[in-house]
Amino acid sequence: MNAQPVITMVLAILLAAVLVAFVFSQNETRKVFAALQQAEQEKTRINGEWARLQIELSTLVSNSRIEHLAKSELGMKLPEDEQIMVIKR
Amino acid sequence: MTKSGAQISRTQLRMLAVMAVLLIGFMVVVVRAFAIQVKGKDFYQAQGEIRHVKEVEMPVSRGAIYDRNGEPLALSTAMPSVGIVPGQLIDQFSKVEQLAEVLQLDAEELKQIITSRTDRQFLFIKRRITPMMAEAVKALDMRGVEFRTEYKRFYPTGEILGNVVGFTNIEDQGQEGLERTYDNWLTGTSGKKTVVKDLLGHAVADIDVDEIKAPKPGKDLYLSLDRRLQYAAYLALKKVVYQHQAKSGSVVVLDVSTGEVLAMANMPSFNPNGSKEDNNGWRNRAVTDIYEPGSVMKPFAIVAALESGQFTRSSIIDTSPGVYEVDGFVIHDFRDYGELSLVDILVKSSNIGVAKLVLDLGQEHLWDVYHRFGFGQSTGSGFIGESAGYLPPHNRWRTVDHAALSRGYNLSATTLQLASAYAVFANKGRYRAPTFIKNSLNEERAIIDPAMAATVSEMLSHVVTDNAGHRAGLSNYSVAGKTGTARIAEDGGYSDNYMASFVGFSPVSRPRLVVAVNINSPQGEAYYGGQVAAPLFAEVMKTGLRLLNVPADEAPLTAQEKTPEKTLQSTEDTHG
Numbered sequence: 001m002n003a004q005p006v007i008t009m010v011l012a013i014l015l016a017a018v019l020v021a022f023v024f025s026q027n028e029t030r031k032v033f034a035a036l037q038q039a040e041q042e043k044t045r046i047n048g049e050w051a052r053l054q055i056e057l058s059t060l061v062s063n064s065r066i067e068h069l070a071k072s073e074l075g076m077k078l079p080e081d082e083q084i085m086v087i088k089r
Numbered sequence: 090m091t092k093s094g095a096q097i098s099r100t101q102l103r104m105l106a107v108m109a110v111l112l113i114g115f116m117v118v119v120v121r122a123f124a125i126q127v128k129g130k131d132f133y134q135a136q137g138e139i140r141h142v143k144e145v146e147m148p149v150s151r152g153a154i155y156d157r158n159g160e161p162l163a164l165s166t167a168m169p170s171v172g173i174v175p176g177q178l179i180d181q182f183s184k185v186e187q188l189a190e191v192l193q194l195d196a197e198e199l200k201q202i203i204t205s206r207t208d209r210q211f212l213f214i215k216r217r218i219t220p221m222m223a224e225a226v227k228a229l230d231m232r233g234v235e236f237r238t239e240y241k242r243f244y245p246t247g248e249i250l251g252n253v254v255g256f257t258n259i260e261d262q263g264q265e266g267l268e269r270t271y272d273n274w275l276t277g278t279s280g281k282k283t284v285v286k287d288l289l290g291h292a293v294a295d296i297d298v299d300e301i302k303a304p305k306p307g308k309d310l311y312l313s314l315d316r317r318l319q320y321a322a323y324l325a326l327k328k329v330v331y332q333h334q335a336k337s338g339s340v341v342v343l344d345v346s347t348g349e350v351l352a353m354a355n356m357p358s359f360n361p362n363g364s365k366e367d368n369n370g371w372r373n374r375a376v377t378d379i380y381e382p383g384s385v386m387k388p389f390a391i392v393a394a395l396e397s398g399q400f401t402r403s404s405i406i407d408t409s410p411g412v413y414e415v416d417g418f419v420i421h422d423f424r425d426y427g428e429l430s431l432v433d434i435l436v437k438s439s440n441i442g443v444a445k446l447v448l449d450l451g452q453e454h455l456w457d458v459y460h461r462f463g464f465g466q467s468t469g470s471g472f473i474g475e476s477a478g479y480l481p482p483h484n485r486w487r488t489v490d491h492a493a494l495s496r497g498y499n500l501s502a503t504t505l506q507l508a509s510a511y512a513v514f515a516n517k518g519r520y521r522a523p524t525f526i527k528n529s530l531n532e533e534r535a536i537i538d539p540a541m542a543a544t545v546s547e548m549l550s551h552v553v554t555d556n557a558g559h560r561a562g563l564s565n566y567s568v569a570g571k572t573g574t575a576r577i578a579e580d581g582g583y584s585d586n587y588m589a590s591f592v593g594f595s596p597v598s599r600p601r602l603v604v605a606v607n608i609n610s611p612q613g614e615a616y617y618g619g620q621v622a623a624p625l626f627a628e629v630m631k632t633g634l635r636l637l638n639v640p641a642d643e644a645p646l647t648a649q650e651k652t653p654e655k656t657l658q659s660t661e662d663t664h665g
Contacts, residue, residue: 044167044238047150051166058161058245063320081564086641 143286148238149277151261152307154254154268156316157349157527162254163268165240165261165307168217171226175203175212177233184231191225192218216259217241246316248358249323252373253314256361265371267525270473271310280304311527313349318342321632323354326606329625330356333611336586339375340625341508342633343603345594347530348512348521350470351602351633353505376470379478379501380607383575384438384618385592386459386497388545389510391431393458394446395541402544403430408441415492420444432548435571436555440496447495448488455494456483461536462510462520464502469522469531478502497575504590508605511592514549514569515600518542550597560623563631565641567597570626572618577610586610591622595630596642602633 059065070076125133154163171192178185182200189196192215199214206212217239218226226234242257244250255266263272281302322340330338335356342352359370372378394400411425420440426433434442447455459465465480479501481490493499502510505523513520517539522531549569553559561570570593576583590607594600606622606629615621 048167051150051164054161054164055166055243055245058164062245063317084565086565 142283144281144283146237147280147282147304148240149279149304149306150240151242151257151277152275152309154275154310154312156312156314156319157351158315159311160316161245162250162312162314162316164243164245166243167238168241169220169223169236170213170216170239171218171223172211172213172235172237173203174233174235175206175209178203178231179207181231181233184229187229188226188231188234191222191229211235213237242361244361246319247362248360248370249320249354250314251358251361252355252371253353254312254361256365265473266373267310267312267472270471270525275307275310277307278302278305312525313344313347313351313527313529314353314525315351315636318629318633318636319352319354321636322352322629323358325625325628325632326354326356329608329621333608333613333615333621335608335612335621336610337374337378338608339378339504339606340629341375341504341603341605342629343508343512343523343605345512345515345600345603346521348509348523349527349530350505350523350525352629373472373474375504375605376472376475377503379476379503380588380609381498381500381575381578382502382507382590383497383573383588384440385507385571385573385590386500387435387438387443387495388514388549388571389458389462389464390443390447390455390495391435391548392537392541392545393450393455394431395544396458396537397450397454399449400431400446402432402548405430406434406442406445408434408439408445411441413441413444415444415448416488418489418492420492420496432551433555435548436551438572443495444492448492452483452486452491455491456480456486459494459500462513463506463522464500464510468503468506468509470505470525472525475505476503478506497573504605504607507590507592507607508603511570511594511605512603513537514542514546515594515603516542546594546597546600549593553593556619560619561591561593561626561630563595563627563634565643566595566630566634566639567643568595568627568630569593569597569600572623573607574616574618587616589616589618589621591618591626593626593630595634596639598642601637601639602630604630604633 148167150165150167153161153165156162185199185203186196188194189199194215202212202214223236226236240261242261244254244256246254253266255268255270256264257268258264261276263269263275268275322342326338326340329335338356340352340354341350343349344351353373353375355370355372355374357370359365359367365371395402405428407428408422408426409428411422413420422437422439422441426437426439426442429437429439429442431442431446433439434446459480465478467475467477481499486494490499509520509523513536516533518535518537518541519533520536521533524531546569549571550567552571553562553568561568561572570591573588573590573592575588575590577586577588578584579586586609588607588609589611590605592603592605594603604626606626608621608625611621
């Protein structure tokens with residue numbers, strides 16, 4: 001029996017398998033890449049939100065606002081010189 | 090045979106003809122293929138890549154600026170910017186009108202731009218729009234409209250630090266202030282990568298991994314400034330400037346031992362978040378503006394006198410009768426003070442006293458003392474646009490100039506220079522250039538004897554304690570300092586406007602803070618340093634000591650010591 005047709009057949013099947021695998025991996029790469037892109041966009045978005053939150057926070061804790069709230073809502077004030085007592089050790 | 094031979098040759102001929110035609114046809118194909126594959130390869134490949142391979146920029150943000158406690162002073166946030174590919178919009182003008190409406194642009198103008206710039210690949214039409222506006226644009230679903238991420242700078246402290254921190258332009262480059270001074274540090278470099286895009290413009294793969302330029306975000310900057318103290322200093326300054334309808338004013342607060350600038354406020358100021366049409370408030374006057382300091386220079390003249398060895402702190406100088414002529418120029422005191430010790434010369438701020446002291450010394454020595462304290466040279470703070478002031482070379486002084494220099498005229502300085510020079514007395518005779526950056530200290534160098542520094546500090550504390558009701562005095566803390574009230578030179582002569590100033594430090598036993606204050610051209614009755622600048626000094630110093638938890642070193646002021654307004658008129662240093 002001649003071995004050649006068998007080898008040819010095997011090679012042909014192998015070739016087909018490799019091609020399918022290649023296409024499969026290409027597709028996987030693209031899918032993963034698309035996910036990466038999405039993740040990066042998400043990162044940019046979150047960074048942006050972080051910066052916005054920082055700005056919001058710094059507006060909320062701005063000295064003038066705190067001072068106003070302390071004075072008007074909590075009735076706080078800076079002590080007069082006479083009200084300060086220094087304790088020496 | 091011949092016939093058949095001729096037959097064959099005819100057939101052969103036909104064959105040859107057909108083959109020749111085929112061959113020529115084949116040759117044409119080969120040549121064409123060669124032209125495309127080999128000669129035109131670059132062109133076609135490039136054309137193909139233009140359609141699918143795109144270089145994508147990876148934008149990076151500019152570094153943030155924080156104060157010494159990590160409170161943000163300048164932040165960048167990502168904002169979408171809208172751009173167009175004019176060539177793709179030329180046939181959808183109905184949608185262009187909608188786009189213009191959403192972006193609040195003029196539709197006709199936009200169409201005009203599109204038709205005239207069809208060759209452009211990308212063109213910004215509106216930069217840094219709100220996320221809501223961006224959503225509205227996306228909803229139009231137009232071909233040829235693209236978004237790019239850009240960064241917008243926000244300054245949470247607004248006008249409080251406007252002219253110190255500065256601002257950036259639309260390209261995110263530092264334009265003024267520390268934003269410009271440290272532009273290289275703050276600026277990042279955007280990265281680049283090449284990607285393959287599909288027909289819808291989504292990136293499907295990275296290519297040329299090696300050629301990717303990694304994005305480098307800008308580095309953050311931590312300043313030496315303290316936001317709380319800055320806020321207090323700015324508000325106090327603003328109040329005083331309005332109260333006296335002054336042209337401008339500055340406050341500088343330095344940490345004595347490190348030279349760190351803890352607060353630096355200027356009026357007028359501006360809000361870097363708003364429109365920047367009026368540039369009057371842009372200058373950081375404490376660093377860029379120079380003026381003749383007046384009497385606040387007297388302690389340095391006293392240093393020259395003490396260093397000469399001819400005088401001690403209690404040497405007596407006769408200042409009567411309150412007028413003194415030098416080369417035809419008459420120097421006045423506020424009144425005839427009679428015989429004064431060196432301490433009292435400072436306490437009364439006697440012009441005649443310092444003039445007599447320094448005229449006995451060489452000109453070079455006085456110049457040398459001023460020079461050592463940093464006058465006439467940039468402080469080395471590195472702030473962009475910093476002024477060096479002016480100290481004339483001693484070989485050009487006439488006797489009149491010599492006397493004028495002793496009371497702070499004929500030379501000019503910045504408020505920051507004065508603060509740094511006074512810090513020497515507070516810092517055991519060592520000069521340290523001021524810095525705006527946290528934990529980035531400049532080299533210290535000894536410029537006067539530590540004993541000398543202690544003596545002058547003690548003398549300066551008398552300025553406040555010996556003038557009853559001095560407005561620079563504090564409860565619980567000892568204060569050393571000096572007022573100045575200098576006429577402002579204008580148009581070749583001296584005007585009726587004054588520069589009121591006070592520079593001092595506290596607590597004297599273990600100095601922590603130097604505060605320098607100057608108010609330019611206060612209008613109205615009060616214009617003396619002791620009336621205008623000293624109260625501002627006291628308020629800023631008091632807040633500073635409280636915020637830094639500095640232990641008190643003195644008994645509280647008694648009610649008598651606090652008597653304000655009335656005794657003020659007879660307080661001599663206030664006229665200094």
